[in-house]
Amino acid sequence: MEPKLAVRDLDLHFSEKHVLKNISIDFPDKKIIALIGPSGCGKSTLLRSLNRMHDLNPKARITGSVLLDGQPIYGAKNDPVEVRRKIGMVFQKPNPFPKSIYKNVAYGLSLYGSMKKSEIDAIVKDSIVDCALWDEVGDDLDKSALELSGGQQQRLCIARSIAVKPEVILMDEPCSALDPISTAKIESLMLKLRNEFCIVIVTHNMQQAQRVADFTAFMYLGEVIEYAETKTLFDNPQKELTQKYLNGNFG
Amino acid sequence: MKSSNNNSVQWFGIKALALCAFIVVLFLGIILYDIFSKGFSTLGWDFIFKYPKKGMTEGGIFPCIAGTILVTMITSIFSIPIGVATAIYLHEYAKDNLATRVIRASIRNLAGVPSVIFGLFGVVLFVDGLHMGSSLLASGCTLGLMTLPYLITTTEEALRNVPNAYREGALALGATHWEAIRTNVLPSAVSGIVTGAILGLSRAAGETAPILFTGVSFYLRYLPASVFDEFMALPYHVFILSTQHHAIEQVRPLAYGTALVLLLLVMILNILAFVIRYKYRNLNRL
Numbered sequence: 001m002e003p004k005l006a007v008r009d010l011d012l013h014f015s016e017k018h019v020l021k022n023i024s025i026d027f028p029d030k031k032i033i034a035l036i037g038p039s040g041c042g043k044s045t046l047l048r049s050l051n052r053m054h055d056l057n058p059k060a061r062i063t064g065s066v067l068l069d070g071q072p073i074y075g076a077k078n079d080p081v082e083v084r085r086k087i088g089m090v091f092q093k094p095n096p097f098p099k100s101i102y103k104n105v106a107y108g109l110s111l112y113g114s115m116k117k118s119e120i121d122a123i124v125k126d127s128i129v130d131c132a133l134w135d136e137v138g139d140d141l142d143k144s145a146l147e148l149s150g151g152q153q154q155r156l157c158i159a160r161s162i163a164v165k166p167e168v169i170l171m172d173e174p175c176s177a178l179d180p181i182s183t184a185k186i187e188s189l190m191l192k193l194r195n196e197f198c199i200v201i202v203t204h205n206m207q208q209a210q211r212v213a214d215f216t217a218f219m220y221l222g223e224v225i226e227y228a229e230t231k232t233l234f235d236n237p238q239k240e241l242t243q244k245y246l247n248g249n250f251g
Numbered sequence: 252m253k254s255s256n257n258n259s260v261q262w263f264g265i266k267a268l269a270l271c272a273f274i275v276v277l278f279l280g281i282i283l284y285d286i287f288s289k290g291f292s293t294l295g296w297d298f299i300f301k302y303p304k305k306g307m308t309e310g311g312i313f314p315c316i317a318g319t320i321l322v323t324m325i326t327s328i329f330s331i332p333i334g335v336a337t338a339i340y341l342h343e344y345a346k347d348n349l350a351t352r353v354i355r356a357s358i359r360n361l362a363g364v365p366s367v368i369f370g371l372f373g374v375v376l377f378v379d380g381l382h383m384g385s386s387l388l389a390s391g392c393t394l395g396l397m398t399l400p401y402l403i404t405t406t407e408e409a410l411r412n413v414p415n416a417y418r419e420g421a422l423a424l425g426a427t428h429w430e431a432i433r434t435n436v437l438p439s440a441v442s443g444i445v446t447g448a449i450l451g452l453s454r455a456a457g458e459t460a461p462i463l464f465t466g467v468s469f470y471l472r473y474l475p476a477s478v479f480d481e482f483m484a485l486p487y488h489v490f491i492l493s494t495q496h497h498a499i500e501q502v503r504p505l506a507y508g509t510a511l512v513l514l515l516l517v518m519i520l521n522i523l524a525f526v527i528r529y530k531y532r533n534l535n536r537l
Contacts, residue, residue, distance in 0.1 A: 053419065056428070058346050085425035095416035097435055107434070108424035157420070164424055 151182025325391025409443025
């Protein structure tokens with residue numbers, strides 16, 4: 001099957017530091033793929049290179065390619081803004097804008113500038129409903145998003161990114177700042193969103209990877225060591241490094 | 252023994268610091284008391300809304316108040332757009348290289364240049380060079396130049412205080428860099444920018460040296476009719492009444508009254524800055 005997102009021979013340097021080393025990996029559509037590995041292994045850096053978030057960092061130098069539906073996303077011909085509309089991102093720390101709930105979700109849509117108010121209203125509502133947040137905030141969308149709890153804020157950030165109808169959603173440790181109940185809500189939300197999107201998630205939590213991910217990639221020192229179906233990777237890792245990491249004796 | 256010694260050293264240190272703080276407040280208090288007590292009796296509608304009479308020994312200071320307000324308005328029109336734009340460029344777009352570091356260092360150094368130097372520069376550039384003559388416009392631009400370094404620095408500070416997550420969040424939703432700045436960064440920084448601008452302008456309003464050679468006048472019977480006319484201004488009026496007047500003792504109450512009006516004007520601007528900051532901080536917390 002044609003991968004939704006494909007990484008080919010990707011190398012990334014921050015100044016002199018070689019952070020990602022010759023990475024090639026396929027992300028299939030309508031699946032959840034987890035990136036795991038010890039801190040500093042480059043998994044967040046890889047995630048951020050999938051929607052050109054390194055563009056504004058003058059120290060970052062990238063070679064190789066990332067293909068969305070077979071089309072390269074890097075290169076002068078491709079507008080990073082277009083890329084990011086198709087490949088959304090949810091950050092580690094919930095980052096709602098200091099605006100109302102409505103304006104947060106409508107933010108991406110309002111940038112298009114040509115939509116009718118009624119269309120935007122409908123999409124805002126759908127996105128909030130899809131993120132299982134409507135029951136909690138539906139009665140007052142004019143409330144500031146900063147008044148919500150951390151878990152609600154993160155679900156709002158997910159609603160905000162699905163409102164622009166992306167094709168891929170990148171999540172950078174979306175639950176690491178949240179309590180177990182909020183985490184469970186986000187996880188069930190991810191499983192629901194899997195029906196529509198390709199989701200790539202960076203996580204430190206191996207139970208989480210096992211609960212939600214169809215595929216898991218183990219990264220170490222800037223390389224993808226092993227990439228397989230989640231159950232295979234956890235039950236029967238092929239590489240010694242992976243076994244060591246999963247057994248928790250690393251160092 | 253040793254610890255009690257340390258304790259007494261600490262006690263003495265804290266008291267010394269408190270004393271220093273007290274001295275600062277004391278001098279501020281003395282200055283304020285002096286000006287309020289001697290200037291307050293002069294204040295009144297006539298003083299504020301009438302023209303000076305009989306060689307400035309009687310009457311009001313309306314043209315000075317109007318002149319200071321007008322020149323400050325020109326200063327803000329000139330300096331706020333350029334200052335804010337410069338800060339946005341430096342903080343959001345410019346790469347961190349030798350050139351931007353030199354520019355930043357120059358801006359910091361400009362902030363320390365004595366205002367009289369700005370005055371002389373204003374004569375060369377605006378009055379003569381650009382043929383503005385001795386005028387409101389030349390003075391406003393000179394004060395604007397003087398205010399720019401402060402404005403740029405405070406605006407950059409305000410932009411630095413906007414969490415990077417606001418920029419990245421907007422970019423991740425398909426905003427261009429400028430859209431992220433316009434719709435997300437600037438609204439969060441606006442309170443810092445506005446307070447910085449008001450404080451910078453309140454400083455400009457009280458300056459004498461930059462307007463001295465570029466447009467202020469000793470005495471005028473009319474308000475400036477255009478930006479190319481000369482004007483009267485509060486700080487210069489205080490200077491005239493307290494050092495250059497032919498009857499200094501006689502006009503002393505007027506000098507104090509003028510100083511008080513200038514002080515109140517600056518205080519109002521400062522309170523305004525404070526209110527804006529307070530209001531926006533609460534808004535952002537909501």
